[in-house]
Amino acid sequence: MSLIKKPKLTREGLLAIIVAAFILFLSLTTNFSSKSGIYSFMLDVSPTMVAAIGLSMIIFTGNIDISAGTISGFVAYTAGALVKAGAPMIIFVPAAILVGTLLAGLNGYLTVKFKVPSIVVTLAMNMVHVGFYATFLPQSGWIENLGPRFTWFGRARLFGIIPYTFLVAVVVAAIFIFIMAYSKFGKKLYAVGGNVQSAVYSGINPDRIVIKVFFIEGFLIGISALLRALTRNEVMPSMFIGRELFFISAALVGGVSIFGGSGKITGAVLGAMFVYLITIAMIYLGFQDYYQFALQGIIILIAVFITVADFSNWKKKRLKASEGAV
Amino acid sequence: MNEKPILVIDGIEKSFPGVKALIDVSLDLRQGEVHAVCGENGAGKSTLMKIICGVYQPDGGNMILNGEDYSIQNPNDAYARGIAIIYQESSLFPELTVLENIFMGHEMQKPITPLLKMIKINDYPSMRRRASAIFERLGMDIDLDAIVSNLGVATKQMIEIAKALTFDSPILILDEPTAALTSKEVDTLFGTIRKLKTEGHSMLYISHRLDEIFEVCDRVTVLRDGQFIKTEDVAKTNRDKLVTWMVGRNLDTLYPKIEVDIGDVIFEARGLNQEGILNNIDFNLRKGEILGIAGLAGAGRTELALAVCGLTKLDSGELYLNNTKVSFPNYRSAQKHGVDYISEDRKTFGLVLEMSVKVNLTQKLQPKISNIFGIIRRNEEDLYTEDSIKKMDIKTPDSDFIVENLSGGNQQKVSVAKALVIDPQILILDEPTRGVDVGAKSELHRIISTLASEGRSIILISSDLPEILGMCDRVFVMKEGRMAGEVMRGEMSQEKILGMAL
Amino acid sequence: MSTFKKKSFTSYLSHQTILVIALFVVVMIFGIIEPVFFKPRVFFDVFAIVGEIGLMALGLTFVITTGGIDLGVGYNLQMSGIVFGLTWATTQNLALAIAFTLVTGTLGGFFNGLIISRTRIPSLVTTLATMYLYRGLSMIIAGSNNYAGFPDVLQKISTTRLFGFLPVQFIYLLVLFFILDFIYERGVLGRNLKGMGFNENAVIYSGVNTKKILLGIYTFLGLLCGMAAIVYLGRFSAAKTSMGDNMNFEVITAVLLGGTSTMGGIGSMRGTLIGIIIIGVLKKGFSLLNFSGNIYNFTLGLILILSLLLFSVMEEKKKVSSRKI
Structure with a gap:
């Protein structure tokens, strides 16, 4: 019995190779490898990377958050409004992240306390959020001319090529990869998503874990929304409507099982890159914007199909029986 | 064995809305003993165990552990106080590794750096060493990084035991640990139990299989309808007495077999194949016959039943009903031809509860x-x-x-x-008495006998060898998807069947 | 085994009673604030505007009963409507346009059903994906075109008022409701759908081909989306890529409001019908009060959340009173 884990090609490893190959391909065939190409890729991928980590953690526990996009809208609006009111970064950043945390936490609370599936709660919340923007926020939440106090971080670069936002995303990813591997909490997420009953037997309180993970997701959604908002001179909450699709597909492409209980943060991060590379490739190939809707749908289907193929392996015997009933 | 009790349970009461699950139940567990708890389904065994482990809180009564008050709020408290349970249902996480599973919820930790003592992280090297030591003690060689879903039932059971041992608990509770195991695996398990006993562990052992109680247990406590009936030394009791205490009356017989004149061959299977599962299986079934199918778990018995009645597809093979070739493209067509199957798992496959x-x-x-x-x-x-x-x-x-x-x-x-x-004229029963108490078992056996005496043919899949011996006219032993042998009623013995199955 | 307790149907009944009371209250509120609401011509608008939502909601009740969901019915309607527009614009043949619309909707549902029944990808993910797929397809087909100028016949078949007040689309809805309700409550299909919602394996092991049923109900829902598209186009006479945007949510709300459980197994067509009418009342009431669509959405979301919480509390009570012995 060896004490050292043997290396083998995992799903994440495979995805990393695909992503690398894709980057190579784009570099050779387009001007992707130019300074501006690399910069804009890193800038675009950062928010999705961070949010995909949050969504993955939710999905590990067997839940989902359809309102992740619309929560981002509130985060951006809060930041924008506070900047207009003259708040410094030290205030508006934590405040905006707090808004995200609380809104997602509310989803978690309702899911757990009333035993309503998170899909329905967050779907309804999505609607409430969108209605709220237009009904209660002045000018539907549109704030312009925010000025450099708002945008300096989003537009700052290290060595003139690496956006600060990407550095934030990398640090967040590193922290959460570490947490999932080296903390009790990380293992508990898989336990709750894998087998709730056993989790209870292992002394885990699933309700508490699920509420916690929604709060953490909210925190990450907060960061993600800022990484996107801070690059622009204006905020518009409705800009974030539908973003959850990118987050979810990044997680699913990364091998996070929609059934809960398995998947890796590394996968979600690579998944986010993959989703963007595809988008970039589409743009280079000259497809219109709206092709991306259709493509995104297809990517999700293929990604999940691969996961389910694995999953059915796990439940081989049971599924065999049901498959026979043609 | 020490006479002094390590755990004393005194006058425990527990009600759920509308029902009293436990009424004044008392029990004492001595240092280094294996103490059986038996009773029919619904007698309150599992409720009692869940109270001891902190899953439920008792309404009344008290528990004393090592002379100190033992009142706990959740499963973690129980582990902390030195009581670990091996649950009836698998409590493993299929998508995680062996190592992650056995330390779930109580990972060993160390400070992230010697400087920052506050922040603790999981200490994998220590966990690996610890797990290796435990598996070594259990006499098992296992890859700690294997994903649990890829392992067999018996291995999973050993992992559950290893998980319980990581708590270093002096007291272990085993809830129906043999339910999913085959005879050989049960022997291995008993070896482990004896070994743990000599190491000084005390164990509460819950089982429906009375033979096992006589094989490994020192004392036995019987519960009936949530009430305490008796605690007795196993050496001073016998099977019949136990059954009487459990059921509250005398059972005439567990295997009420009716002798039936067996008719002609009514059903025949030739060369059934399913890749990797069934390998060239031939068998026939006569009118009024009870044909047993024995074999280890994973030998392909359930798979054979599913394939015969059209629930899964055969790669090749022919079925004959009354000497006419038939094929069942789906389950309903089998039903139309009078062939039916009753699943081993009524909660998952049998009924919409x-x-x-x-x-x-x-x-x-x-x-x-x-x-x-x-x-x-x-x-x-x-x-x-x-x-x-x-x-x-x-x-x-x-x-x-x-x-x-x-x-x-x-x-x-x-x-x-x-x-x-x-x-149906042909009925396939898959482990019909698994997890059923003695009273209901005897009743189900009577129904099976009656069905056969009415001229129906029965295929009885069972891991319970006494049941096969008691009920079947002929037994057909499977091994690794093949037919390993066939024994007639007159020649049957447990050793013979086991010999073919292994 | 001590005593038996019968699982009562009181909570189930009270559920529908609550709905009817809620409906009555909402009607009264709007009536008092804006008395014009009670004028027959206006009041029957309520039934006119729920035609397309209602058709889809009835079909979705089947789907949700099995524990599944379809997040994208509105986009299926959109895709079907765009196909209508395109066919009409190119051929000027109404029969052909209607046929293509129905076929498109049906295919949309069939594709969902095929994936869900064959691959066992959860319906949630499947329809989330196909919802964007169908939306994308609508945009790809339409480009920047809006289709309009449909024949009057179209308007007649989907928006005529019988006796001057009763909207014909509501009659379609009622006829379909009676058929589906009968199947749901008394039919083999209804029983198997509920069984699948609770425990699909047990239904398979009874010899029922659940794959076929799944494929069937999603396809049927697709057909209803196609029909809904025609009713919709009759009302608005224009096919554009924004049509149906809001309906995904309205339709799901109608079904869940009606008491069908997303966990599967429990549900009622009658509840769905009441849910549909409540949505109609809100929609009409809000437009009379000149509230924007956003306030309507906001309220709808809140109502859905509140109703789920209420039902979950009721369900919890029911469970305690009939706990397993």
Whole structure:
């Protein structure tokens, strides 16, 4: 019995190779490898990377958050409004992240306390959020001319090529990869998503874990929304409507099982890159914007199909029986 | 063995809304003993164990551990106080590794750096060493990084035990640990139990299989209807006494076999193949015969049954019914030909527990009792339902009662009755008495015998060898998807069957 | 085994009673604030505007009963409507346009059903994906075109008022409701759908081909989306890529409001019908009060959340009172 884990090609490893190959391909065939190409890729991928980590953690526990996009809208609006009111970064950043945390936490609370599936709660919340923007926020939440106090971080670069936002995303990813591997909490997420009953037997309180993970997701959604908002001179909450699709597909492409209980943060991060590379490739190939809707749908289907193929392996015997009933 | 009790349970009471689950139950566990707790389903064994482990809180009574008050709020407290349980249902996480599983919820940790003592992280090297040591103690070689879903049932059971041992608990509770194991695996498990006993562990052992109690246990406590009946030294009791205490009356016999004149071959299977699962299987079945199928778990017995009745597809092979070639492209066509299957797992495959007795009973009858638009003719449905409730003696207030609220034995009867309403000539029963208590077991055996005496043919898949010996006219032993041998009733013995299965 | 307790239907009944009361209250509120609401011509608008939502909601009740969901019915309607527009614009043949619309909707549902029944990808993910797929397809087909100028016949078949007040689309809805309700409550299909919602394996092991049923109900829902598209186009006479945007949510709300459980197994067509009418009342009431669509959405979301919480509390009570013995 060896004490050292043997290396083998995992799903994440495979995805990393695909992503690398894709980057190579784009570099050779387009001007992707130019300074501006690399910069804009890193800038675009950062928010999705961070949010995909949050969504993955939710999905590990067997839940989902359809309102992740619309929560981002509130985060951006809060930041924008506070900047207009003259708040410094030290205030508006934590405040905006707090808004995200609380809104997602509310989803978690309702899911757990009333035993309503998170899909329905967050779907309804999505609607409430969108209605709220237009009904209660002045000018539907549109704030312009925010000025450099708002945008300096989003537009700052290290060595003139690496956006600060990407550095934030990398640090967040590193922290959460570490947490999932080296903390009790990380293992508990898989336990709750894998087998709730056993989790209870292992002394885990699933309700508490699920509420916690929604709060953490909210925190990450907060960061993600800022990484996107801070690059622009204006905020518009409705800009974030539908973003959850990118987050979810990044997680699913990364091998996070929609059934809960398995998947890796590394996968979600690579998944986010993959989703963007595809988008970039589409743009280079000259497809219109709206092709991306259709493509995104297809990517999700293929990604999940691969996961389910694995999953059915796990439940081989049971599924065999049901498959026979043609 | 030390006479001094390590854990004393005194006058425990527990009610759930509408029912008293435990009434004044007392028990004492001595240092280094294996103490059996037995009783029929619903006697309160599992509730008692869950109270000891902190899953439930008792309404009354007290527990004393090592002379100190033992009142706990959750499973973690129980582990912390030195009591670990191995649950009846698998409590493993299929997508995680062996190592992650056995330390779930109580990972060993170390400070992230010597400087920052506050922040602790999981200490994998220590966990690996610890896990290796435990598996070594259990005499097992296992890859700690294997994903649990890829492992066999017996290995999973050993992992559960290893998980319990990581707590270093002096007290272990084993809840039906052999339910899913085959005879050989049971022997290995018993070896482990004896070893743990000599190391000074005390164990509470819950089982339906009485033979096991006589094999490994020192004392036995019997519960009935939530009440304490008796604690006795195993050496001073016997099987019949135990059964009487459990059931509260004398059972005439566990295997009421009716001798039937066995007729001609009614069903024949030739060269059944399913890649990687079934390998060239031939067998036949006579009218009025009870044919047993024995074998280890994973030998392909259930798979054979599923393939025969069209629930899975065969790669090749031929089926003959009354010497006419038939094929069952789906399950319903098998039913139409009078071949039916009753699953081993009534909760997952047998019944829709949340629906009424009536709906469950007539589920297979749907084509017969509905009109061309698929609308159910209610009069006919009621007739069939009432008839079948009466025939099977299902104890239910009325046919609209939700199955989930019936007792386990009655649920099993619904599951059998559901097959009988379509009047099958060939009935495949898959572990019909697994997890059923002695009283219901005897009743189910009587039903099986009666069915055979009515001229039906029965295929009885069972891991319970005494049941095979007691009930079957002929037994067909499977091994690794092949037919390993066939034994007639006169020549049957446990050793012979086991010899073929291994 | 001590005593038997019968699972009562009181909570189930009270559920529908609550709905009817809620409906009555909402009607009264709007009536008092804006008395014009009670004028027959206006009041029957309520039934006119729920035609397309209602058709889809009835079909979705089947789907949700099995424990599944379809998040994208509105986009299926959109895709079907765009196909209508395109066919009409190119051929000027109404029969052909209607046929293509129905076929498109049906295919949309069939594709969902095929994936869900064959691959066992959860319906949630499947329809989330196909919802964007169908939306994308609508945009790809339409480009920047809006289709309009449909024949009057179209308007007649989907928006005529019988006796001057009763909207014909509501009659379609009622006819379909009676058929589906009968199947749901008394039919083999209804029983198997509920059984699948609770425990699909047990239904398979009774010899029922659940794959076929799944494929069937999603396809049927697709057909209803196609029909809904025609009703919709009759009302608005223009096919554009924004049509149906809001309907995904309205339709799901109608079904869940009606008491069908997303966990599967429990549900009622009658509840769905009441849910549909409540949505119609809100929609009409809000437009009379000149509230924006956003306030309507906001309220709808809140109502859905509140109703789910209420039902979950009721369900919890029911469970305690009939706990397993």
